[in-house]
Amino acid sequence: MEQQVISATLPMLILGLGWTGQFLAELMVSLQLNYAATTRDGRNNTIQWSLPSACQDIDVSALPLAKTVLVTFPVMQPECMTTLIDAYQKKHDTQPQWILLSSTRPFDGNPANRHTPLDRSKDTGRIPAEDIIVERGGSVLHLSGLWGGQRQPKGWVPRFPSKEAIKNxxxxxxLHLIHGKDVARSILAVHEHYKPGRWIVTDNGCYDWIKLFLVWGNAEQIAIARDLAANDATCHDALGDGSLEDIVNRGGVKPRLDSTEFWETFGLEPTEFLKIE
Structure with a gap:
């Protein structure tokens, strides 16, 4: 049986139906919006496709026409981003809305918003391709602390067993977070009310790592944290007097990353927040 050719323009093409894409797919199905998505192996009725390491090998023949093309994975070669955009736009004789997902790692200002200059020394290889997207009128969503489903911050606490890690x-x-459901809503909002550039996307607040250790840490981690707060000069100067519980109750932990402009621009509010209990 021949595969049917979809001639109409889809709302969205998701390149890389990974963790984020699954939340987006669920949202689009609930809103009765069509989409196409790719995976490396073509599972679950997706298009088998991946971005090759050799840019000249990029093949877009299987990629359908869409109003918005979402790239969920980091593109480590800027020339591959250029080739992908050019090939796709030549195939369909159109200029779609390009959205690329990224992290907030290069935004190390305190505070930092979307206009804060990137610290390019913190780049893991993503920024040059992001620059291409922005130069071509695309949008880069810098997501901080992805969680939801199987990805739970409670499971992150054991990653910091050492004294040095806990001190940091x-x-x-x-701790800045954004839930997968709110990521999906954010992507759809950019699709519907498109605005180019770099955007920081968090839940507009932050969480206190000390509270995470107190509630979800093991006895050894908590003992190390208490010792540092009481006896390490740098920690004591930063945290002040009192127990860890006193320090948490005093509050004063304010977001370093400011995503206010994103939510105001697209007329949204985050809906999913972490409960530390």
């Missing part, structure tokens, strides 16, 4: 969290207490 006591000194930089902010």
């Amino acid at each position: 969290k006591l000194l930089a207490r902010q």
